[in-house]
Structures are given as structure tokens and as C-alpha cells.
Amino acid sequence: MKVAEAPVSHLSHFECSGCHRVFERELLPSFCEDCHAPLLARYGFLTGIEQPAFHISHESMWRYFRLLPLSAPRHIVSLGEGLTPVISLDRLGPVLGIEHLWIKDESLNPTGSFKARGLSMAVSMVRQAGKTHCVVPTAGNAGGALSAYCAKAGIKATVIMPRHTPEVFKKECEYFGAELILVDGLIDKCGWLAREMKEKHGYVDISTMKEPFRLEGKKTMGFEIAEQFAGKLPDVIVYPCGGGTGLIGIWKAFMEWRELGWLEGPLPKMIAVQAANCAPVVQSFHLGKTDQAFRPSIANGLAVPTPFAKKMILDILHESKGGALAVEDQDMIEGVKKLAKYEGLFVAPEGGALIAALPQLLDQKLIQQDDTVLLINTGSAYKYLENMP
Numbered sequence: 001m002k003v004a005e006a007p008v009s010h011l012s013h014f015e016c017s018g019c020h021r022v023f024e025r026e027l028l029p030s031f032c033e034d035c036h037a038p039l040l041a042r043y044g045f046l047t048g049i050e051q052p053a054f055h056i057s058h059e060s061m062w063r064y065f066r067l068l069p070l071s072a073p074r075h076i077v078s079l080g081e082g083l084t085p086v087i088s089l090d091r092l093g094p095v096l097g098i099e100h101l102w103i104k105d106e107s108l109n110p111t112g113s114f115k116a117r118g119l120s121m122a123v124s125m126v127r128q129a130g131k132t133h134c135v136v137p138t139a140g141n142a143g144g145a146l147s148a149y150c151a152k153a154g155i156k157a158t159v160i161m162p163r164h165t166p167e168v169f170k171k172e173c174e175y176f177g178a179e180l181i182l183v184d185g186l187i188d189k190c191g192w193l194a195r196e197m198k199e200k201h202g203y204v205d206i207s208t209m210k211e212p213f214r215l216e217g218k219k220t221m222g223f224e225i226a227e228q229f230a231g232k233l234p235d236v237i238v239y240p241c242g243g244g245t246g247l248i249g250i251w252k253a254f255m256e257w258r259e260l261g262w263l264e265g266p267l268p269k270m271i272a273v274q275a276a277n278c279a280p281v282v283q284s285f286h287l288g289k290t291d292q293a294f295r296p297s298i299a300n301g302l303a304v305p306t307p308f309a310k311k312m313i314l315d316i317l318h319e320s321k322g323g324a325l326a327v328e329d330q331d332m333i334e335g336v337k338k339l340a341k342y343e344g345l346f347v348a349p350e351g352g353a354l355i356a357a358l359p360q361l362l363d364q365k366l367i368q369q370d371d372t373v374l375l376i377n378t379g380s381a382y383k384y385l386e387n388m389p
């Protein structure tokens with residue numbers, strides 16, 4: 001598709017989410033070393049953009065170009081990510097006692113998960129900066145997405161993954177031409193190695209929330225939700241939370257949409273669902289600390305023992321009057337089965353976890369029966385079959 005060169009990004013600077021220090025508009029910033037906190041892209045909005053003057057004729061998340069940080073459309077690395085449907089769960093909803101239950105199905109993205117959005121954004125920024133080698137620690141999906149976008153961009157990728165990850169995640173990285181390194185342990189251990197490789201070889205480290213651009217890609221989920229719910233957002237959004245990028249991104253999108261004057265009325269309660277095997281956000285939300293030795297989960301993406309952006313996640317959960325809860329692996333599988341049998345959707349265990357969480361959320365009155373509830377299904381069951389009975 002031909003893309004016009006005219007539109008420019010409104011990116012103005014980066015801001016530390018901890019100390020609020022302003023960082024100038026560098027090409028590839030990482031995070032604030034002083035307070036060890038993520039950076040946020042800030043825009044010189046926000047006047048004169050008409051909704052929905054989106055912004056280039058791209059049938060992907062790139063239609064929001066002016067609300068994204070890339071300088072010029074010619075740097076876009078796209079495989080057609082975004083514009084995923086919101087589907088009414090009109091058979092399963094009543095069974096669970098929720099009349100207006102919806103799911104945003106991110107499994108339809110390139111490489112089968114919402115990671116495509118963040119990696120399309122980050123790899124585009126890397127290409128714009130003229131860098132040639134990226135490294136990422138991953139629970140699986142981000143590695144596949146990075147490898148695919150790097151293949152498309154002609155950039156080298158190194159992917160560091162826990163050894164116990166299902167084979168398909170490894171194989172896709174290899175098919176896409178990435179270097180694959182397997183590690184005994186969880187994603188935090190992979191992250192230490194990524195940092196070492198950044199320092200030793202100068203690779204661009206695109207670990208979750210340790211650079212500001214994957215968040216900007218994931219933010220487009222929030223823009224889409226605002227459009228799909230046509231100005232009246234759902235009462236509750238339920239999100240499978242690992243590193244938290246999607247949850248923070250959706251919230252950031254709502255803030256920006258509101259700043260633009262396109263969003264009125266109350267914002268949704270944001271609910272983080274985690275795996276009982278590894279639930280640092282849930283523990284911190286309820287106990288103010290973590291006290292568990294974390295174990296792997298069949299929902300690989302939720303097994304993140306030390307999310308770098310945990311404080312930001314917790315702030316959003318509190319600010320939105322939402323909550324956090326954990327579900328067992330076997331209940332995630334029951335959730336996957338319910339979505340398959342009632343709705344014809346075959347979702348990742350991360351998506352199944354959301355269904356498993358709903359009865360508890362109703363019990364705890366975090367959801368009312370007549371609320372409009374939106375679940376974010378982040379991935380596809382087809383990549384997890386090895387993990388599933």
C-alpha cells in the first residue's frame with residue numbers, strides 16, 4: 001500500500017514515569033537509570049487533529065500515526081497488526097451471569113498475539129534510528145513477533161526464552177531467522193542476559209517497559225476500544241497481566257484520547273488477572289509485598305516474577321478503582337474450553353484466565369451483573385497446544 005509522506009508525529013519528549021524528569025527527543029531512549037523506572041512518550045498535542053482524521057490510509061494500527069512516535073511513515077515496519085474485532089460473548093455471558101460481555105480478540109494479529117503491535121512499533125523505531133540488531137527476553141509471543149518484524153525490516157534479532165516454552169515459539173523464531181538462546185528459569189533470568197548482551201555487543205534491548213516504544217504500539221488497543229465502544233467505554237476491562245504493557249498502554253490511550261477531547265464520561269475499572277503460580281501484581285495489590293517463590297504457568301506470558309513497571313500497573317489499578325486477582329492453571333483451561341464451546345473462539349490460556357476470573361470478580365462485586373465488561377484476549381491457543389490437556 002502506498003503511504004503518503006505528509007503526516008508527522010506529534011512526539012515532543014519522553015518523561016520518566018517515576019521522577020517526571022524530561023528526556024529530550026532522543027532516537028532510542030531506554031529507561032530512567034536514576035529511579036529505575038520506565039519512560040513515557042509525550043506528545044505536543046493536541047490541537048488541530050480531527051477525529052477520526054487517521055492519519056494515513058493504513059489498514060493497521062498505523063492509522064493512528066500522528067499519535068505515535070515514529071517520525072515519518074516510510075520507516076513503518078508493518079505486517080497488518082491491529083484493528084482486531086470486539087466480539088459479543090452473547091452465549092457465554094448469560095451462562096456466567098454477565099449480560100454485556102465482550103472480548104477483544106488479539107489472537108488475530110500477525111504471529112498470533114497482541115505482541116505484534118508493540119514489536120511493529122519498536123522495530124520501526126529501531127529501523128528509523130539505523131540500528132541493526134535487537135535483543136529481547138520473552139515468554140514466547142514477544143520473541144516470535146520480534147523475529148517476524150526484524151525479518152521484515154532486515155534487522156538481526158536475538159531472542160532469549162525459558163527452555164520450558166512450547167516448541168512452536170522456538171520454531172517460529174528460527175524460521176524467521178532469529179538467533180535463539182534458551183535459558184533455565186523464568187523471563188527475569190532471560191532479562192539479565194539481554195542486558196548483558198546490550199552492554200557487550202551494543203544490541204538494542206527491547207525488554208518489556210525498558211524502552212518506551214512497545215508501550216506506544218500496545219496503546220493502539222486503547223484507541224481501538226475507544227472507537228469500537230463509540231465514546232461510551234466499557235464499565236470494566238479485564239486484562240491478563242504479565243509485564244503490564246497492554247494494561248498501561250490501554251490506560252495511556254484513554255488519557256490521550258481524553259486530552260484530545262474525544263472521550264467523556266467515566267473510565268473503566270481496570271482489572272489485572274495473573275496466574276496463581278506467579279502473581280506479583282496481585283500480591284503487591286493486596287498485601288503491599290510479594291512473598292512467594294514464583295513458578296512457571298501454562299500461561300507463559302503471565303509468569304513474570306518482577307515486572308519492571310509494577311508501580312505503574314498498581315497505580316492504574318488503584319486510580320481506576322479496579323483490582324487484581326489470580327487464577328489456577330487448571331481453571332484457565334476450563335476458561336479456554338468455555339470460550340471454545342460457547343463462542344467458537346480458541347484462545348491462549350492467558351485469555352482463558354479471564355473467564356476463570358469472572359465468578360470471583362462477581363463475588364467480590366468488582367463486576368455488577370449489568371456492567372459492560374470487556375475481556376482482552378491476548379493470544380491464540382494454537383501456539384500452546386503442547387501445554388494443554
Ligand SMILES: Cc1ncc(COP(=O)(O)O)c(C=O)c1O
Binds near residue numbers: 113141240380
Ligand atoms: C499471550 C500473552 N498474554 C499476556 C501477556 C502479558 O503481557 P503484558 O506485558 O502486556 O502484561 C503476554 C506476555 O508475554 C502474552 O504472551
